[in-house]
Amino acid sequence: MALSRRTLLAALAAGGPLAGCRAMRGAEGEGAVSPTASASGAVSAESATGAGASVGASAGASATPSAASSATASAAAPTAAAAREPSRAGMVQRYGALAPTEWGLRVSGVITELPEGERATALTFDACGGPGGNGYDADLIDFLRERKVPATLFLNARWIDANPDVFEHLASDGLFEIGNHGTVHRPLSVTGRSAYGIAGTGGVGEVYDEVVGNAHKLTGLLGHPPRFFRSGTAHYDDVAARVVADLGERVVGFSVNGDGGATLPASEVRQEVASAPPGAVVIGHMNRPGGGTAPGVAAAVPGLLAAGRRFVRLSDVM
Template sequence: MKFKKISVYFLIICLLVLNTSSIFAIEKIEQLKLDYAQKYRDNIPKEWGENVTGVRNRIDTDKKIIALTFDACGQGGLSNGYDKELIDFLVSEEIPATLFISSRWIDINKEILVDLSANPLFTIENHGFRHKPLSLNGNSAYGVKGTSSIEEVVEEIYLNTIKIEELTGRRPKYFRSGTTYYDDVAVMIANDLGQEVINYNVLGDAGATFRKEQIVKSAITATPGSIFLYHMNRPESQVYEGVKEAITILREKGYEFVKLEDFHDQLGPRTMEELRRDTIKDLLQDRINEFRLKKYKIFKNLLLKLKGVIDE
C-alpha cells in the first residue's frame, strides 16, 4: 500500500515536471489576454480587408526577386493534406520558400512539419490557431467567421506561435490569417506580439482551385519584389503542375526566389509612421555625415598648417 502511494506521488511529480512548460504557456497567454484587453480596449477598428494598414504584401525593391509563400490550412478533409510532390520539387530545384502553417494542420502532420523546419530552404510561419479571419468583432470572410474579441485575436496568434516554437525551436516572425482578412486593430495586436502580418500581391492559386493554366497566367504578372500566395495542403489540385511551369518561365525572365526573412527590412508597403520615422532617421544621418565631414576638413587643415610649421 505504501509502495502504491509512493508510485502515485511519483507519477504526479513526473506529470507536473513534464507539463511545466505548458503550465507556463497557459499562464502567459492568460496574462497576455488581460494585458492586451486593457491596452486596446479603446481602439475601434476602422478598416477591414486584405490590405488594411500595416499588412505587408510585397518586398520594396527593384531587384528581380520573388518570395514564394505556401499556406497549409488544415480545416478538415482535403484541407489536411500534404502536397509532397510540390515540396519535393522545390527541394530538388533548391527554391527557398516561406511556409505558413496552421495549428490544425500541424495536429495532423506534426512529423512533416518538423522535417520541413529542418530544411534550410524553408522557414515556418504562423497561419493561426483556428485558421480564422483576424477581427475584433467577428467579421466574416468567405463564409468563415472571424475572431470576436481582443482575447480571441491574442489566442489565434499566440497559441500557434508557441506550438510552432516548441516543435521547431524557432519562433515565427510572420503571421497570415485564415482567409487573409484582418481589421486594422488586429494587425496592431499581431505586431505587438512580435509578428509582421504578411499577405500577397500575386494570387497564385486561389485557394488551390486554379487550373495549371490559370496558375501560370497569374505568375507572369509578377513584378520585382512580388509575394506569391500558394497552397501546399491540396495534393489533388494542379498547384504542383502550375508552379513547376511558372518557375521555369520566371527563371527565364531573370527572377530569383527568396525567403521573406532575408528581406525583412524591405517588406512593404510601409506605414506613414514608418515613412516619417525613416525620414527623420535619414535627416539625422545626413547631419551626422555633415558634422563628420566638417571635422575631417578642420583636422586636415590643422595637419597642413602643422606640416608647414615643421617644414619652416
C-alpha cells in the first residue's frame, strides 16, 4: 500500500509523524537525548547483559499470515517463542559488524499495513513521554470507548511513569492493546542516525537498551511481554529492525499519518482518517489533549463504521 499523496504532503509540511513530539522538544527540551540517556526502566550498558526477563512473543500469539507479496508478510516476525531473552552482549556480537542498507519510515522488516486481503483498519496512537510529552487525551480515549473502537496504544516508558493510574485503566481495558514505544523515545539506528532532530540509537547495544528497557517495564506491569514495537519517530534501519525481531517483538510503522504528529487541525485529521483505505495502519497521538486528534478522529470514524469498516487491534489480525 503506497502512502497517499495527502499523507506524504502532511508529513512533510508538519515535519513527519512525530512532529508534535518535536515541537514539544523545541519548547521544553524533550529532544536533548544523549547516547547514554536513560529513563526509569531503561537497561544500562552495565546491567543489560544479565537481563533475564522474557520479551518473546506470548505462547498464544496467532500465526503470522503467509502472503509473501504483502509488506506485512515480508516484515520480520519475532524469533519463535524464545524461552530466554538474548543478552545485550550476544546481540552486539551477532549484529555489531553489520552495516545497514536501509533507513527511514518504510524499511524491510517493518509492518506498515495489515496482512494482504485484510479489509479492516488499525488505529494506533503513540504516547511519546518526556518533558511536554506526558499529556493524556481523555477525549480521544473516551470516544473510542463510547463507540467501542479498538486501538493499539504505543506507550513510552516515561509516559507510563508519569501516568500510572491512567496506564492501569488502559491496560485493564480489553478494547486496547499496549505496545512498546521505547524507553526514551529514540529513532532506531545502529549508526546514530537522527530523525526530526532526535538523536538515534548509536549502536546495537543502544538499540537493545531502547527496546528492552520498556519491554521489561511493560512485562512487569502487564504480566506478559509486549508483542509490538514502534520507535520514537517511527524511523528504523534494517539492522535495528532485525534486532527488535530477535528480541521477540514485531516492528511497526504506519501507512496513514492521521494527525501529522499531533499538529494537524481537526478538519485535516478527519480527512486523513476518513480516507484511510482498508488494510491501513493509521498513526496518531494520544498525548496531546486539546489538539485536533480527538475531534478529527471523532468526526471520521462514524462514517467509516456506517460504511461497514471494521477496526482492529494489531494482534487481532497478526
